[in-house]
Amino acid sequence: MSTAAIIPAAGLGLRLGGEAPKALREVGGESLLVHALRGLRAATAADLACVVIAVPPGTEQAVRELLQPYSGPLELLIVAGGAERTDSVRLALELVPAEGIDCVLVHDAARSFAPPDLIERVVAAVIGGAPAVVPAIPVTDTIKRVDAGGLVVDTPDRSTLVAVQTPQGFEPGLLRKAHSGDTGGATDDAMLCERLGVPVLTVAGSQDAFKVTRPRDLILAEAILAERRSS
Ligand code: C5P
Numbered sequence: 001m002s003t004a005a006i007i008p009a010a011g012l013g014l015r016l017g018g019e020a021p022k023a024l025r026e027v028g029g030e031s032l033l034v035h036a037l038r039g040l041r042a043a044t045a046a047d048l049a050c051v052v053i054a055v056p057p058g059t060e061q062a063v064r065e066l067l068q069p070y071s072g073p074l075e076l077l078i079v080a081g082g083a084e085r086t087d088s089v090r091l092a093l094e095l096v097p098a099e100g101i102d103c104v105l106v107h108d109a110a111r112s113f114a115p116p117d118l119i120e121r122v123v124a125a126v127i128g129g130a131p132a133v134v135p136a137i138p139v140t141d142t143i144k145r146v147d148a149g150g151l152v153v154d155t156p157d158r159s160t161l162v163a164v165q166t167p168q169g170f171e172p173g174l175l176r177k178a179h180s181g182d183t184g185g186a187t188d189d190a191m192l193c194e195r196l197g198v199p200v201l202t203v204a205g206s207q208d209a210f211k212v213t214r215p216r217d218l219i220l221a222e223a224i225l226a227e228r229r230s231s
Contacts, residue, residue: 001047001102001103001127002047002048002049002050002100002101002102002103003046003047003048003049003101003102003103003104003105003123004048004049004050004051004052004096004097004101004103004104004105004172005040005048005050005051005052005104005105005106005107005167006051006052006053006054006089006092006093006096006104006105006106006107007023007033007036007037007040007051007052007053007054007092007107007108007109008054008081008085008088008089008092008106008108008109009021009022009023009033009036009053009054009055009063009081009088009108009109010023010054010055010056010057010080010081010082010085010088011023011081011085011088011110012056013025013110013213015213015214016212016213016214016215016217016218017215021055021056021059022109022110022212023036023055023109023110024059024063024066025212025218027112027212027218027221027222027225028221028222028225028226028229031066032109032110032112032212032221033053033063033066033067033109033112034066034067034070035112035113035225036107036108036109036111036112036114037051037067037070037071038070039112039113039114039115039116039119040105040107040119040167041070041072041074042116043116043117043119043120043123044116044120045120045123045124046103046105046116046119046120046123047123048074049074049075049100049101050074050075050076050077050096050097050101051071051074051075051076051077052077052078052079052092052093052095052096053067053076053077053078053079053092053109054079054080054081054082054088054089054091054092055078055079055080055081056080056081057080057081058080060078060079060080063078064076064078077092077095079091079092079094079095084183085187086179086183086186086189086192087183089106089179089189090179090183093175093176093179096172101172102126102127102171102172103123103126103127103169103170103171103172104169104170104171104172104175105119105122105123105166105167105168105169105170106166106167106168106170106175106189107119107166107167107168108166108211110211110212110213111165111166111167111209111210111211111212112212112221113208113209113210113221113224113225114135114165114166114167114206114208114209115206115208115209118135118165118167118203118204118205118206118208118209119167121135121203121204122134122135122167122168122169122203123169125169125201125203126169126170126171130169130199130201131170131171131174131193131198131199132168132169132170132171132174132189132190132193132198132199132200132201133168133169133170133200133201133202133203134164134165134168134188134190134200134201134202134203135164135165135166135167135168135202135203135204135205135206135209136162136163136164136165136202136203136204136205137162137163137165137204137205137206137207138161138162138163139158139161139162139163142155142158143155143156143158143161162202162205163205164188164190164202164205165205165206165209165210165211166188166209168188168189168190170189170193174193174196174198175189175193177196178192178193178195178196178198179192181195181196208224
């Protein structure tokens with residue numbers, strides 16, 4: 001059993017502000033990308049063999065040098081990302097070895113603190129036969145659908161709603177098929193599998209797998225890191 005991970009890290013992170021691309025912003029003295037890579041490696045039961053990272057074009061060499069000390073025995077491949085997240089994932093997927101990989105994870109660099117047990121849960125479900133797996137947590141807000149004019153259309157029953165995170169796990173052939181068609185409007189990879197009519201399984205997510213998006217998220221990230229370092 002062997003797993004490959006794709007890390008789309010090519011976003012500029014405009015909502016976060018600052019000079020550096022989001023994945024290179026530091027928390028606790030290390031970049032979000034380093035934290036994400038460390039989390040994947042700590043998930044020992046996931047049996048990670050290869051990591052492909054999509055980065056902002058022009059930063060490939062700098063990112064390679066940054067990550068080399070943290071990659072250990074992993075095969076580390078860096079590729080220039082594309083205009084949209086789905087483009088970055090597709091470009092990275094082209095570098096995932098065609099043979100010997102049983103599960104491909106797609107993990108946002110911005111979900112840098114996803115705990116190892118969550119990562120292992122996703123991989124175990126794929127290896128157990130689920131073709132597409134997403135970590136999910138219940139939503140705490142009431143969610144409403146609104147029209148272009150801002151009027152509420154309806155309010156879905158909250159007990160049926162979840163927020164999904166990454167890493168999302170896939171049977172490799174399915175992920176390739178999902179990315180070979182029209183990816184327009186897709187905000188995650190599971191959505192592409194849903195479009196193919198493939199069942200997507202949820203497993204328990206984690207609050208720690210939140211996406212670093214806005215400046216305040218950096219404060220939460222620092223707090224999680226401090227808690228982990230002290231325990
Ligand atoms: O923009 P958003 O927060 O949804 O991005 C999720 C992840 O996708 C981030 O890790 C970001 O770096 C990555 N991304 C990418 N290529 C893009 C846009 C976003 O790899 N063109």
